[in-house]
Amino acid sequence: MSYLRNTMDYSRQTCIISLFFLPLTAVAQTTTVNSEDWITSPGIIGTLVLVFIVVFIAVLIFMARLNSYVKLLKHRQLEKKNLAFNEELLALQEEEIDTILQQRKSGLKYRLKGTELGSDQGAVDEKGLISRVTNEPENPLFDEKKKTPLGIETPYALKKIVTYYLGASVFWLVFGTLVGQYVGMKFLWPEMDHFSWLSFGRLRPVHTNAVFWGWASLAMIGLGYFVIARTSNAKIHSYGSAWWTWRLINLAVLLGTLSLMSGINNGGGEYREYTWPVMLLFAMGLVITFWNFYKTIASRKITDIYVSNWYMLAALIWTTVLAIIGYMPFFSNGLGETVIQGYYMHQGVGMWFMTFTLGLIYYYLPSSLNKPIYSYSLGVLAFWTQMLFYTMIGTHHFVFSPLPWWLQTTAIVFSAGMFIPVVAGTTNFLMTMRGSWSHISKSYVLPFFLVGVIFYFVGSTQGSVQAFRFTNYVWHFTDFNVAHSHMTMYGIITFILWACIYTILPKLTGKEPPQVLVGAHFWMAFVGLFAYMISLMVGGTYKGLSWIEGNAFLNSVILMKPYWLWRAIGGSLMFTSHLIFAYNFYIMVNKRKSVESLSVPGVEHGNN
Amino acid sequence: MFLEWNMGTIKLNVMFDFHKNHKVLVIAALVGFVTLSFIVAVFPAYQMQDVQPLPQQPVMTQSERNGLEVYIREGCVACHTQQVRNIEMDNMWGDRPSIPSDYYYSKERMGVWRQSPSLLGSERTGPDLTNIGKRQPSIDWHLLHLYNPRSVVGQSIMPSYPWLFEIIDTNSIGGDDKVVNLPESFAPPRGTTVIAKKEALQLVAYLQSLQQTDLPDGREEKFIPALERKQTGDTKDINNTSSLNGETLYLQTCAVCHQDNGKGVAGAFPPLAGSEIVNDEDPELMIKIILQGYDARSEFATMQAFADQLSDAEIAAIATHERTSWGNTGSKVTEEEVRKIREYINKDLNP
Known part of the structure; x- marks a missing residue:
């Protein structure tokens, strides 16, 4: 009897244990692969669902816009009716007029005292809340957007540093994506030029590194300086060192670009193409920025450290560690380099861009909605899980490679774990936006935030399912990877950075970009990204299936050609939107029309 | 006793007071990340350096x-x-x-x-x-x-x-x-x-x-199969000439030089379309060239030998495709013919 009980206990235990490990094994051992049912694989279904979510949101935004346009048309029709009524009046006979006049006169004899519903005082806008009253919108085609509310009083030095960081980042965005667009066109016209400095293999890393270390990094740090001063209610520890970082990072990207074009690179590992002396400049910039942020936070005038600052401090310190490990020579011979490469290229995105940008959202999103973040604790949960899960998943870039199987499995399992920080973050942002949906059609900033947040969920989750072994089977080495990295670095990071820039710059400078151009920027970037992403995803899938079927390799090149064309079209839209953005930036920061600075001499040194 | 416990909680509070203590926050983030990085990157990378070359692997010149x-x-x-x-x-x-x-x-x-x-x-x-x-x-x-x-x-x-x-x-x-x-x-x-x-x-x-070195003692590493083939009918089918697609094999193996239209590249690779050797009634010379390579005509580049890369059935499928495409009018080639010629060559070279 006791034997029986023992076995039962034992079997119950194994049952519990196996239940616990079930999700693990299910993820880790998807080695029996059947490409005939590729469409029903969880990874691919997951991706389709996620892409559908974005389409759905896009349709929602579009419908909202359409709705307001229809309202406008209705309004016009009403006006027309009124006009017709007036003409009818003019055409009336004299007797008819007399009757009506009689009725009217008797009606007019009745008098109200005038105070039934209110006082007899006229309305006066004593506090100057109403800035402009008009019955004629500037542009009859679009909804009038709300103007940015009053500016924020900011020390001139801070304003200048933020503006210069953003200015440099805009330059690298335009430059980097120009290169990207050129490189994308080379897929269609490989004979475009015959200069070694402009060849595909050399320009590709120029594109990726310029948008990484030039555009996104500088924009993030610049926006971070404002957050750090604002949320600590303190002065920036040292403006001088902020300027040094600015010089170091720009110098690093400039030298890096030139050296890559001349054929000097570190060995071809993605995002690690700059040689160590160049990357050292960048890393010095990171360390200085970290110290500056740290000291500013240390001098804060409130006890709590706002959650934004957690993310930004951590991003700076993690990325410094990452750069050191990535460039240390002691463990990077043979396949050691490959292990580090997987770790480095994934953490470059996860610990630097994603972590820092999340920190920015936690400040700028509530700020642009003028309400607090939904949950501070969710932000903290996302913070620690981000560190735990993101760090472990680098090797998912080398599934089925000669790297140790356990390392690949770890990467895949933790990729699935990324669900936790991603869901926590997305929930937090969406719940913050909840109740303010109507603001989206009235604000030129919120659509950027919404797209960024949705892509945060979609892009990250899609990345998690792409790490599974079957999805790797179909998509690895194909153009699908390129689609994924644009979905994340562009859909998430770049859209959020734009949102933050449009939130803060008008408040700092008091100048707003024309809303039509912001709209053009938004829609061209969004539609362009979609064309880019979908074409490469579809093409990449066909490419992978063609490989699995064992067709001649050249077939997979030929079948990609129409998709590369669509990618180039999407890329052109994206690039054009960046030119518009650069113009908007110029409008927001240019010195003309600055009435205040004319009336107050020496204003440059005071608070503006 | 109570006091000690109380002190403990206070210490714990200080230890995990990330919200208010920036030092603790930064140190925790740093230590956590470095630890995980060592586990997942530095140690495995260090271990991966510990390899030897294969016995027959040639040193790089x-x-x-x-x-x-x-x-x-x-x-x-x-x-x-x-x-x-x-x-x-x-x-x-x-x-x-x-x-x-x-x-x-x-x-x-x-x-x-x-x-x-x-x-x-x-x-x-x-x-x-x-x-x-x-x-x-x-x-x-x-x-x-x-x-x-x-x-x-x-x-x-x-x-x-x-x-x-x-x-x-x-x-x-x-x-x-x-x-x-x-x-x-x-x-x-x-x-x-x-x-x-x-x-x-x-x-x-x-x-x-760039050539893969054979593993010592002829060991074979297995590939994870892609398709769980539904085994209907006889399994020999895979080696049957009729099931091999000569065109696909040609595109994979031969087309980079002889081109997919069989016209070759003037001055480098001879055309197969209309070639006397390809259209010859007796495919022997053609099969020999495929097996052994060819360097008899100075106006074209040297052709490599394919004896090690292609099986008899594959060569038969390719040769058949070449002899019946692009206006060529040669007869079909069987796996048996190729096998005989291969044996003959092997005997010839190693009597």
Whole structure:
């Protein structure tokens, strides 16, 4: 009897244990692969669902816009009716007029005292809340957007540093994506030029590194300086060192670009193409920025450290560690380099861009909605899980490679774990936006935030399912990877950075970009990204299936050609939107029309 | 007792007071990240360095190493992988999955300024190059392909690398110069000739050196199968000539030189369409050429031997395709015929 009980206990235990490990094994051992049912694989279904979510949101935004346009048309029709009524009046006979006049006169004899519903005082806008009253919108085609509310009083030095960081980042965005667009066109016209400095293999890393270390990094740090001063209610520890970082990072990207074009690179590992002396400049910039942020936070005038600052401090310190490990020579011979490469290229995105940008959202999103973040604790949960899960998943870039199987499995399992920080973050942002949906059609900033947040969920989750072994089977080495990295670095990071820039710059400078151009920027970037992403995803899938079927390799090149064309079209839209953005930036920061600075001499040194 | 416990909680409170203590927050984030990084990156990377080359693996020559430098300089890794994954779809790129030893010589740190090259790659916009030296040993083909890929592969999207070549006066060609014989539509103006610079030759030497070394004692590493084939009918079917697609095999193996239309490349690779050897009633010479290679005509590049790469059934399928396509009127070739000729050659060479 006791034997029986023992076995039962034992079997119950194994049952519990196996239940616990079930999700693990299910993820880790998807080695029996059947490409005939590729469409029903969880990874691919997951991706389709996620892409559908974005389409759905896009349709929602579009419908909202359409709705307001229809309202406008209705309004016009009403006006027309009124006009017709007036003409009818003019055409009336004299007797008819007399009757009506009689009725009217008797009606007019009745008098109200005038105070039934209110006082007899006229309305006066004593506090100057109403800035402009008009019955004629500037542009009859679009909804009038709300103007940015009053500016924020900011020390001139801070304003200048933020503006210069953003200015440099805009330059690298335009430059980097120009290169990207050129490189994308080379897929269609490989004979475009015959200069070694402009060849595909050399320009590709120029594109990726310029948008990484030039555009996104500088924009993030610049926006971070404002957050750090604002949320600590303190002065920036040292403006001088902020300027040094600015010089170091720009110098690093400039030298890096030139050296890559001349054929000097570190060995071809993605995002690690700059040689160590160049990357050292960048890393010095990171360390200085970290110290500056740290000291500013240390001098804060409130006890709590706002959650934004957690993310930004951590991003700076993690990325410094990452750069050191990535460039240390002691463990990077043979396949050691490959292990580090997987770790480095994934953490470059996860610990630097994603972590820092999340920190920015936690400040700028509530700020642009003028309400607090939904949950501070969710932000903290996302913070620690981000560190735990993101760090472990680098090797998912080398599934089925000669790297140790356990390392690949770890990467895949933790990729699935990324669900936790991603869901926590997305929930937090969406719940913050909840109740303010109507603001989206009235604000030129919120659509950027919404797209960024949705892509945060979609892009990250899609990345998690792409790490599974079957999805790797179909998509690895194909153009699908390129689609994924644009979905994340562009859909998430770049859209959020734009949102933050449009939130803060008008408040700092008091100048707003024309809303039509912001709209053009938004829609061209969004539609362009979609064309880019979908074409490469579809093409990449066909490419992978063609490989699995064992067709001649050249077939997979030929079948990609129409998709590369669509990618180039999407890329052109994206690039054009960046030119518009650069113009908007110029409008927001240019010195003309600055009435205040004319009336107050020496204003440059005071608070503006 | 109570007091101690209380002190403990206070200490704990201070320890985890991330919200209010920036020092604790930063140190916790740093320590956490560094620990995880050591577990998942530094230790495994350190361990992965501990490998030996395979017994028969050739040491890299200086010229090959220089070629590798050109390979890295031009960013070839952006489009070409060098890893045969352990899944069946990758078996077209090598005889076995790649193992860490394969990279013993090539993935060394490149001096003070640059690290070990990232050869494994992450994009396969062009073919995998793990075994390119075996697949395509012809130096002439490689030079044509580097000068302008479309001169040999019409649909290729690979960039041209004209800066690895020089266009010089035909009269001033020296004895050491390696001339690149281009088809007319790609040739430079009359009176000039394209010759390969040293870098081009080094790059080709590197590409030729890319060959998988056999595992000692003939061990075979298995690929994870792609499809669980539903085994209906007899299993011998796989080796049956009729089930092999001669056209696909031709496109995979032969078309880079002889082109998918069988017309070849003038001055480099002879046409198969209308060729006397291909249309001959007796396929013996044709099969011998495929098995042993061919270097009898100086106006064309040397052809490699395919005896080791292709099975009898595959050669029969390819030969049949060649003899019945592009207006050719040869008879079909059977696996049996190929087997006999192969045996005859083997006897001939090793009596």
